[in-house]
Amino acid sequence: MKRKRSLSTWVARVTLYTVLLLGAVGMIVPFVWMLITSFQSRQESLSSTPIWSPQRLNPANWGAATNLGSQGGSSLWGGLEAHKTVKLELQFQNAPADWKPLAEIPDSGQSTDTSNMFSATSNSSVESRVIAVSTVGKSQVVTITNSGSSYFDNVPLRIIIPQNIELFSSSLFPDSRSRTDAGTVLEWNNISPGLLGYVLENYRSALKTQTLFGRYFLNSLITALSQVVFGLMVCSMAAFAFARIEFRGRDDLFALILSSLVIPGEMLLVPNFVTVFRFGWTDSYPGLIVPWISSVFGIFLLRQFFLALPAELFEAARIDGAGYGTQFVRLGLPLAVPGLVTYGIFAFLGSWNSLLWPLIITNKPEMRTLQVGLQAFIGEAGVNYGQLMAASIMVIAPIMLGFLIAQKQFIAGVARSGLK
Amino acid sequence: MYLLFSGFALLGTGLLTATGFIPNLSLIVPALIFASLVVHCAAKLSSSSWRVVWQASGLSAVLSGLIVAFLLSSWWTLLPGALSILAVFSLNLNTRALPKGAEATLWGWMLVFPALLGLIVWHFAPAVYAFAMSFLHDYKIINQPVWGGFENYLALIVDPNFWKSLLNSFWYVVGTVPIGILIATLIAILLNENVRGLGLFRTIYFLPYITALTAAAAVWKWIYNPEFGLLNAILRTPGFTWLDNPNGIFQSLASLFHLELPSVLQGPSVALCSVMVMSIWHQLGYSVVILLAGLQTIPKEYYEAASLDGATWWDMVRFITWRLLSPTTFFLAVTGLIAAFQVFTQILVLTPTGGVLGDTTTIVKYLYDKGFRDNNYSYASAMAFALFVLVVILSLLQNRVLAKRVTYEI
Structure with a gap:
């Protein structure tokens, strides 16, 4: 204790702690960033400014994720069991009264667009998920029903809306939002994620691609x-x-x-x-x-x-x-x-x-x-x-x-x- | 000692046989010499007791038989060997009846034997083997070895990529070892100043060291990403490439002032320096912990005496801490040098192709490319041997230069 006299002045102590703290921050930032990125959606991680609070860590989204997950399967890991229906509620701004958004299940040919060439197969036994959009009061409700007997662990959704219409609120925050010539494309990796399935989405998909x-x-x-x-x-x-x-x-x-x-x-x-x-x-x-x-x-x-x-x-x-x-x-x-x-x-x-x-x-x-x-x-x-x-x-x-x-x-x- | 050398001869020949250099039959001669020597030595140790001769010759017969079997066929033949060692362990009671010297020798060699066998097969023999392989012509394991003389060494001397990788390794060592030790010393000295939350700080600084290098490099690759990386966002230099940037670091700094440096002064590439930063980050905690332990060994009386004499904090750091810390610093310098010459993981993960124009290809990366990508084992061996000579020279130099400056007491 005695020998520290010369570094015990107020200024010296402050400098000491500043240097050590800065060093510690430098050491820990890569870990923090690693952890945060692992909770970011793909679009969040590829944004031009770093996003320190990804949507998946926002407790406001957890309730919806749990709720949607329990509609389809389990409240923790979600999924879509046989004969279950998941309902996603959306509200739009500037939308005409009788307008409905175009909703589809990516890579499956399932769409609410009846002019879509794939819609003919929509009720076939190969694809047993049925997608529909209905208007309830001010909101639009997208329902995806598992009409067959197979189990889906993942329920992706894509919604396309004209560029003049904006998404006002959604029971589950979309994972990505991009503007194309066809309009604004909103995408959800999984609308029936369950609590853990939502927060740990990247972990689950990493394990899915790395089966070994x-x-x-x-x-x-x-x-x-x-x-x-x-x-x-x-x-x-x-x-x-x-x-x-x-x-x-x-x-x-x-x-x-x-x-x-x-x-x-x-x-x-x-x-x-x-x-x-x-x-x-x-x-x-x-x-x-x-x-x-x-x-x-x-x-x-x-x-x-x-x-x-x-x-x-x-x-x-x-x-x-x-x-x-x-x-x-x-x-x-x-x-x-x-x-x-x-x-x-x-x-x-x-x-x-x-x-x-x-x-x-x-x-x-x-x-x-x-x-x-x-x-x-x-x-x-x-x-x-x-x-x-x-x-x-x-x-x-x-x-x-x-x-x-x-x-x-x-x-x-x-x-x-x-x-x- | 001659027992030891004959054992080496046996294992050397055995390994050459197992790896297909010489026919199997030639093993028998050194094996017989070895076995008879073992028996001879054991008998000499205690001529008084026949029992020892019996035990020792039995043991040697078992062991040499096992080694031969091991080298000739497959690894599972070692299993009975392990069992027999266990069996001799159970002889524990009997060995007390032996003369003291014989008992010690029996137990000593028996306990050392497994480790020695491992070292011979995986450390000593390969060193000789690498040397032998470096004289072969384009050896690819599956082909018959063809004598090539010095052709690999001659090719090595005129290979610009080899010299480039050597230069990169040199820059890497210079850029990580001294700077890493200096930063670590600063932090260790500060942490030693009765800091509150020392445990927490130490944990945080130590955390990177226990992180797997592959994962750590993955994060840094993400941080260095030119478009979406954290570093460019913090520095507000969007689009600046760190890992694919072949420009020299000194040149890059100079061009901020619109200067053009001659090519010898341009220094290591920005890409290599980025890898160095990551390496320093990864290694720092280890050095800090070692240095903190070193600081604890410095007697407090020195500081008390110095403060009575009116020394300032900086005086104490310079004349007491820094000098008495030199054994630890020396240890870190020696181990750091060896480790830095072997850097591979960070290079492979951060710059899989070895950088633009090979500007992050260090010597081990180049050896890996030549040996395991192009399957030219003889060329890679020549490179390894050249490196061995270099490391020995550097270690000797380091001992000469640094060891003199190590102070143990004032």
Whole structure:
């Protein structure tokens, strides 16, 4: 406390906090923007000025989303079950008395325009949704009915109105609004979304396009957990031997292992790939896991932890009749738990976040890890940044949650790695 | 030690065999030498007890047999190996009867063995293997290896893209490591000034580090988007391209004042600098946490003495903190240099094609393109080996230059 005297003036403190706050804002803005974009509709994300409060996060829209969702299916996830009807209420300005807007279901040929060439098929069994517009008092009500027995998880709607007529209010805010020669086009991705279906629209559609997302997640989890478990086993065994057993050739061997630190990782890429290829390990879990199990860093780090334990402890155990195996399992491992946690964190992060190695050795989509899947999605998503950000958030969420729960151990573990 | 080297010879030959360089039969000779040496050494260790000789030779026979089987056929042959190690673990009771030195040797080598095997197969042998591969002619795994002499190295020397990628990597290292460490040091020193909400600040600064690079790069790609990106909206520079901009950064700054710089002074491209900014953002929290831990180790007495002598805050930062923090800074510089040379993910996600005219293609991106896109493994190996030499030289230089400036106490 004493030594801070020189930075305790009022001006200095204000400057200090200003710098730190500005830095923190700079660090966090990408995350905030990622989160907000993931709730933006496509049109919102592609607007010329950044939109910080997307409609999907506006509680005023949540009631309507819930209500419409429960009309069609469930109040949480919406949908359109058999023989159910969804009613969307709209009010227009400058509309003539007997005027009705043109409503259609995109990509289905369903339209209220009777002159539409597709309308002939409107009652056929192929398409079992029927769309109609009726006037109730001042408002127009668009109804979409599921006349068949199949279930729709998504009910998109497009409404076209002449340019002189404006949308005054709508029970569910349209996802996009654009002006064309034919008039103003209002579009809803889903008029029966349900509460969660509405707010998490991008997440749902990202999962829908990336059908293997669950598989990627599983692959990443299996890879990371096995690397942690096997890595801890193998490295702690070696580390214990180097720290606590005086065996012949120990120091030479340790020097040799440390010397491999000068081999840069990129040099090993090609030969390791060739080895994996020869072993027939491409597109397999062993190929993803095994090359990364024994790590010089892990051995070195854990050795430091074993060295820091008092030697008398092991002497005493020895006198009491404990062999090296017992010393390692009963004494060394429990006392080196902080070290194991530290290396475990690094091994998990390294595996979960790695892109290059899985990218090289996986070809089949079902063997990709999350990072490879996300990298491919970045190429495919194009301008659909809402979906892309939603996918990114789903990729980082598990680690983020783990970090926020076990923050102290996490940061302490990382800090320890630098002190050794 | 000669046991160790013969083991290496065995595994080296084994790997070359497994990867199809030499016929399988040649494995038998080093395998026999290895096995007999193991038995010999074990017997020498304790001539007094036959039991040790028996155990050690049994173990060595099992292990060498397993290694050979592993290299000749497939990975699942390691399974009995793992089981046998577990079995020896259960010998725990018996080993106490051994002479002390023999027991230690048995256990030491047994515990080290799995890690050593992994390191040999995935670290040491590949290094040799990469070197060998770099002398082959257009090796694509499936074709028979054809000796090519120095042709890959000669091609490398005249390959302008290689030199360009080397230059890009150089700029990347210069732009991320020192600047990243300086910013992190500033923040760590400020955070160490009895700040309220230290935990919250630390969490926020640390957050990018635990974010997967792919996802982080995806956000930054969105932020850098020329038409709809957040950055252009904040800077009010609509339409400015960040990631597809091959203009040098110094030139871009100079053109604000309508100056034209000679081409050597134009600096790294704006695109590469954008990637660097993202990388610094991602790495900062790690450095801050390490530096904060380093700051805690500086004895408080130094500051008390200095403030009694009337030193200002800046004096203390300069003469005490900065100097006593140098071991930590050195650690970050060494690890940062190695990591920065390996940058790949950000480059691939932010600029999938490696930038306009390859102006964001760093050395690993180029190696990836050559090796895994064009399938020219021998050329990529030559590049990797050249890089290895470069990294060794740089590390030595770094040790020479920086290590001298590391202060452990005043």
